[in-house]
Amino acid sequence: MDDSSDPRATRSRQAILSAARELLLDQGPAGVTHQRVAQQAGVGRATVYRHWPQAEQLLLDVMDLAGLPFFAEPRVPLRAWFRRRLRELADELAMPEVAAVALTLMQGAVWDEQIARQRDQFVRTLTERIAAGLALATRSGETGGETGGEGGSTTGSGTGSTPDPHDAAAMLVGPILYRTALQGGSVPDAFIDRLVDQVLP
Missing domain, CATH: 1.10.357.10 (Tetracycline Repressor, domain 2)
Structure with missing residues (x-):
């Protein structure tokens, strides 16, 4: 389902990316896991899975934003x-x-x-x-x-x-x-x- 027009989904996605970026810069690529990102973003782990079913794709996206x-x-x-x-x-x-x-x-x-x-x-x-x-x-x-x-x-x-x-x-x-x-x-x-x-x- 496309949730790009849902403001709540947009906010959670942005929070997840921001949390993942902080973890990447602080702990390196290994720190960007569903569990750690969910804790850092203050969202449920299921929310992270909904946006990024695969942790590697989340890491790819955040590395693209934050830099290698x-x-x-x-x-x-x-x-x-x-x-x-x-x-x-x-x-x-x-x-x-x-x-x-x-x-x-x-x-x-x-x-x-x-x-x-x-x-x-x-x-x-x-x-x-x-x-x-x-x-x-x-x-x-x-x-x-x-x-x-x-x-x-x-x-x-x-x-x-x-x-x-x-x-x-x-x-x-x-x-x-x-x-x-x-x-x-x-x-x-x-x-x-x-x-x-x-x-x-």
């Missing part, structure tokens, strides 16, 4: 910053509800244009943030060369240069997504170190 929490505000030394951000990402993706969001993005984007747009925006945001980090590392002298341009990536092995940001994003995020969401495994620190070594040799 990963890889924001790069810092030097970039190697340590990458390690911390990848550790956070791996820990979040190890939680079933967050892994479900990643899988929803991959699967839903094939059939749903809105989810495809969300996926594309997330990918752009991650790539831009990683590019900003690589540029900062280059300016600070942490890397020995320049990042590759669009369509012309450099691998960096033995050359002192760093990869194209699109390649770097895939090299950093892709293996962690595969290990957690697809293999259902944990990500040891040594695995993260190897990923960072590929991008910043």
Whole structure:
């Protein structure tokens, strides 16, 4: 039933989104559950389920509004910053509800244009943030060369240069997504170190 014209439904929906955004910013993606959002919004859990039957879709919607929490505000030394951000990402993706969001993005984007747009925006945001980090590392002298341009990536092995940001994003995020969401495994620190070594040799 379409309740978009019901003022009470509109208010509850806005309260839920506001509560979910607060939880996302305070606790990260794993904090956005039906139960926690209902408590934070002061509504019944059934109300949250009515608007968002799937928790992952609620998280997608609130992340779309609040912004992607990963890889924001790069810092030097970039190697340590990458390690911390990848550790956070791996820990979040190890939680079933967050892994479900990643899988929803991959699967839903094939059939749903809105989810495809969300996926594309997330990918752009991650790539831009990683590019900003690589540029900062280059300016600070942490890397020995320049990042590759669009369509012309450099691998960096033995050359002192760093990869194209699109390649770097895939090299950093892709293996962690595969290990957690697809293999259902944990990500040891040594695995993260190897990923960072590929991008910043």
